[in-house]
Amino acid sequence: MKKECKDCGAELTIPQDSMVGEIITCPDCGTDFEIVSKTEDTVEMKEAESVGEDWGQ
Amino acid sequence: MIKVGVVGASGYVGGELLRLLVVHPDVELSVLTSRQNAGEYVHRIHPSLKGFIDLTFSPMEMDKIVNQCDLVFVSVPHGNALNIVKDLYSTGVKIVDLSADFRLKNAEDYVKWYGWEHPFSDLLSKSVYGIPEIHRNEIKEAKLVSCPGCMAVTSILALKPLLENKFIDTSHIIVDSKIGSSGAGANDSTGTHHAMRYGVIRPYKPSKHRHTGEIEQELSVVSGEKIKVSMSPHAVNLVRGILTTNHVFLNSPRSEIELWKAYRNSYKEEPFIRLIRDKKGLYKFPDPKFVVGSNFCDVGFDMDENTNRIVALSASDNLMKGAAGSAIQNMNLMCGFNETSGLRYTPLTPV
Numbered sequence: 001m002k003k004e005c006k007d008c009g010a011e012l013t014i015p016q017d018s019m020v021g022e023i024i025t026c027p028d029c030g031t032d033f034e035i036v037s038k039t040e041d042t043v044e045m046k047e048a049e050s051v052g053e054d055w056g057q
Numbered sequence: 058m059i060k061v062g063v064v065g066a067s068g069y070v071g072g073e074l075l076r077l078l079v080v081h082p083d084v085e086l087s088v089l090t091s092r093q094n095a096g097e098y099v100h101r102i103h104p105s106l107k108g109f110i111d112l113t114f115s116p117m118e119m120d121k122i123v124n125q126c127d128l129v130f131v132s133v134p135h136g137n138a139l140n141i142v143k144d145l146y147s148t149g150v151k152i153v154d155l156s157a158d159f160r161l162k163n164a165e166d167y168v169k170w171y172g173w174e175h176p177f178s179d180l181l182s183k184s185v186y187g188i189p190e191i192h193r194n195e196i197k198e199a200k201l202v203s204c205p206g207c208m209a210v211t212s213i214l215a216l217k218p219l220l221e222n223k224f225i226d227t228s229h230i231i232v233d234s235k236i237g238s239s240g241a242g243a244n245d246s247t248g249t250h251h252a253m254r255y256g257v258i259r260p261y262k263p264s265k266h267r268h269t270g271e272i273e274q275e276l277s278v279v280s281g282e283k284i285k286v287s288m289s290p291h292a293v294n295l296v297r298g299i300l301t302t303n304h305v306f307l308n309s310p311r312s313e314i315e316l317w318k319a320y321r322n323s324y325k326e327e328p329f330i331r332l333i334r335d336k337k338g339l340y341k342f343p344d345p346k347f348v349v350g351s352n353f354c355d356v357g358f359d360m361d362e363n364t365n366r367i368v369a370l371s372a373s374d375n376l377m378k379g380a381a382g383s384a385i386q387n388m389n390l391m392c393g394f395n396e397t398s399g400l401r402y403t404p405l406t407p408v
Contacts, residue, residue: 008317008334029317030336 001043007031014043023048059392060087062126064141065133066114067091068243070155072103073381074130079109081385081399083392086110087125090117117141123148128392130384131155134242135171142201143177151391152201153384159184159203160271170270187387189396190214190327191275202387207379208234208290209271212301213279214330214354215343215371218323220280224311225367227280231304232272232288237295237345240375259292266290297376298345303369316358316367324356328397329378329386333357333370343372350374350405352382374404 001014003024010028014035018024024033024045032048061078065071066089078084089099091114099114100107115121122129128151131138138156145152161167164178175181185192185199188210196202205213212232219225238254247253248261269288276284317334324330333343334357340347343355354373361368373379382400389396 007313009314009321010317025337028332029334030338030341032337 001041003033003043003045005029005031005033006047018043058083058085059127060085060125061388062086062088062090062122062129064090064117064122064129064131065137066099067094067102068132069239069376070242070380071132072106073376074132074155074384075099075103075106075110077381077385077399079106083389083394083398086112088115088122089113090115090122092117119144123150126150128153128388130388134244136173139176143180146180146183146201149200151199151388153187153204153387153391154184154201155204155380155384157203157206157267157271159201160186160205161274162186163274166270166274170265170267186271186275187383188213188275189383189386189390190217190324190330191279193390196387196390197393199391202391204380204383204387205275206268206271207240207373207375208232208236208266208288208299208301209268209275210379210383211299211354211371211373211375212286212288212303213272213275215301215303215356215358215369216276216305217279218319219305219316219367219369220276220284221323222319223280224307224316224319225305226308227282227284229304229306230276230284230286232269232286233302233304234268234288234290235293235295235300235302236290236375237293237298239296240299240379241292254292256294257292258294260289261292263289295345297349297374299371299373299375299379300343300345301371303371305367305369307365307367310365311360313360316360320356320358329353329382329400331355333372334359343370345372345374346408347406348372348374348377348404349408350377351402352377352386352400353404354378 003012005026008029033045034048037044094114095116131154135157138158164175167175184203185195187202187204359368
């Protein structure tokens with residue numbers, strides 16, 4: 001199944017055997033998406049929380 | 058298979074050309090000239106080529122070059138290529154010039170940026186500026202291609218998608234470049250000694266750097282309007298590598314996804330441009346650390362909604378995409394070879 005990355009527009013490939021709760025990573029921009037629901041034909045995802053890097057303190 | 062010559066083969070760019078040419082599948086090296094090292098084996102000047110080449114440097118003899126070469130790379134300092142290119146051009150041999158002597162189209166720009174009158178201004182219109190990502194079709198037909206300045210090509214490629222899509226205010230384009238020591242060439246000066254060069258972040262030409270003229274020329278081609286840029290280069294503690302940080306301002310609000318699309322549309326078919334803007338992993342934005350030894354120019358961006366600013370970033374190896382790599386890419390196009398022939402090197406990491 002294919003979805004579009006909401007951040008950069010890249011094509012995301014959702015594996016057939018993926019499950020709710022699984023994290024899908026955008027190959028281009030690195031945004032993580034969590035699968036929140038999935039049926040045979042549809043998948044819903046939300047952006048997953050992540051901890052960023054910060055230097056210079 | 059063609060026979061090629063390199064005029065000025067003993068400098069850093071000459072050495073990089075030879076590194077690529079000794080393993081290029083479509084090329085046979087014929088004549089390599091060096092005024093200072095005539096008669097000497099190439100590996101004595103370029104030690105890493107030992108075992109790859111058993112030629113010696115020749116003095117500059119135009120007849121010999123013309124008779125033995127189908128294409129000649131001219132890799133001599135700015136100002137010294139003028140007569141060599143003019144003489145070669147009249148013989149019909151193909152030329153890839155790595156100096157600045159035929160980069161600018163407007164003869165008056167040589168007075169402005171280099172401080173001298175161009176003696177062969179009629180040849181300027183015959184020369185094609187050697188960025189395939191802008192002039193690919195003209196390069197295929199060209200007899201004379203002038204390779205871009207290393208910092209110029211790197212910043213031009215970062216800014217091109219933004220100007221093509223008319224996303225930015227063209228009156229404020231600020232180019233900040235950082236470059237390693239090999240960009241200064243093989244001839245020494247007091248500023249290039251290790252004691253004076255190591256550890257520097259030297260703003261060696263905060264304004265009016267000569268690459269500004271080429272950047273303005275080519276961004277004007279891309280945008281269709283007269284562009285001016287403000288450029289400040291710095292010498293930093295690298296041997297190879299350029300990072301350009303280009304500050305521009307949006308002319309109306311844009312989303313991140315619109316910028317992604319603009320960059321993808323500009324470069325999706327380009328073999329030597331990689332888009333780098335990753336939230337994860339070691340490589341989040343362009344960094345010269347990850348292009349060393351390759352012909353890639355890595356390009357990316359970030360957005361500052363607070364000031365409407367786009368930071369367009371690009372990284373290259375100054376001896377590769379910034380010089381010899383571009384030269385080989387141009388030769389491939391001029392000669393009908395695969396554009397990536399002899400150039401598909403993965404970057405050397407870690408280094």
